[in-house]
Amino acid sequence: MSTFIWIVLMLLTILTLFVGETELTRKHIILIILGVTFFKVQMIVDYFMGLRKVRWGWQVAMFSWSFLIISLIGFAFL
Amino acid sequence: MDLNMNTSRHHLPGDLAIWIFIFAELSVFGILFLAFAFARKYNLEMFNEGQLVLVKTYGALNTLVLITSSYFVVNAVNAIKSNLSKYCSRWLFAALFTGSIFIIIKLIEYKEKFAAGYDLDTNVFFMFYFILTFFHFMHVILGMIILTVVAIKAHKGEYSSQNYTGVETGASYWHMVDLVWVILFPLVYVMR
Numbered sequence: 604m605s606t607f608i609w610i611v612l613m614l615l616t617i618l619t620l621f622v623g624e625t626e627l628t629r630k631h632i633i634l635i636i637l638g639v640t641f642f643k644v645q646m647i648v649d650y651f652m653g654l655r656k657v658r659w660g661w662q663v664a665m666f667s668w669s670f671l672i673i674s675l676i677g678f679a680f681l
Numbered sequence: 682m683d684l685n686m687n688t689s690r691h692h693l694p695g696d697l698a699i700w701i702f703i704f705a706e707l708s709v710f711g712i713l714f715l716a717f718a719f720a721r722k723y724n725l726e727m728f729n730e731g732q733l734v735l736v737k738t739y740g741a742l743n744t745l746v747l748i749t750s751s752y753f754v755v756n757a758v759n760a761i762k763s764n765l766s767k768y769c770s771r772w773l774f775a776a777l778f779t780g781s782i783f784i785i786i787k788l789i790e791y792k793e794k795f796a797a798g799y800d801l802d803t804n805v806f807f808m809f810y811f812i813l814t815f816f817h818f819m820h821v822i823l824g825m826i827i828l829t830v831v832a833i834k835a836h837k838g839e840y841s842s843q844n845y846t847g848v849e850t851g852a853s854y855w856h857m858v859d860l861v862w863v864i865l866f867p868l869v870y871v872m873r
Contacts, residue, residue: 605759609752613745616866620741623871636867643863651751652856653694653758653849661693664704672711672864679718680872 608650615639630681637677644669694758695850703857706820710861713816714868717809724805729873731806734799739790740870743783744862747821750779751859754828754852757835764842766835773832773848776855780825787818810869817861824858827851 622635648665649655655662693700721728757772794800794807801811831851834840840848 605752605755609748609755612748616741616744616748619867619871620737623737623867623873629873633872636872640864640867644860647751647856647860647863651755651859652853657693661700668704668707668711669864672714675715676718676864676868679715679722 605650608646612643612646615643633677633680637673637680641669641673644673695853696846699850699853703853706857707861710817710864713809713813714864717813717868720805720809727804728806731804731810732870732873734794734797735810735870736790736793737870739786740866743786744866746779746783746786747859747862750776750783751856753779754855758845758848758852761835761840761845761848762842766838766840769840769848770832770836773828773835773851777825777828777832780821780828783821784818784825787814787821813865813869817858817865820858820861824851824855827854 619636619639622632622639625632627635645666648662648669652665654665753772753776757769757776760766760768760772799807801808828851831848834847
């Protein structure tokens, strides 16, 4: 499973690089990049850090941090 | 005590203290990220021009390197859970090798920026660029010191499938270093 997650994270990183160079509107580029970043953070938290198996409080704390920070970054950029 | 913690399905990986430290670190990085994002909002032209100077490929390569390093650390934790301390040690040294690549790429990047005349005093964008990336750089160094200690102990057979809290503690810190860069890369290098 961790190998699959690693490959997905690598591909999403390359996607992030290329989305920034596309002709999409700035708003769409930022939304896609922030969405991909949020997903990558959750993958790292759940599968690399192994928090998907711990008590929900820790998962909520980590989810809240990433959701808050990435949402506010989006607010500042859009 | 360790045995009970490690065999429970719901145990927190590693020592509780490292998680308090991780959340403290994430709070500081979160504030720095937001400071960058909102400073950009009021200095849009300066930030967009400054970003053009950065080499996105370096940032992307370093993201790939840190993700791979984190993956090696996951394999190290899985190895020690199977009581394979030598494999655990090898995976950790592989993670240290990839961590070293990150350091080299970052130093090349800094050297190019300084040679081109960019530093902390250039403007607000470069102040944030150097503070954010160097603060993260110091965490990579600390993470590598922690992983080195854990790798040596694993090599000496000081961990086992019954006692691997130390490996998980070092791993958790290293994943935090990776996680922070996963946000830093698009924020500083890509989004405009």
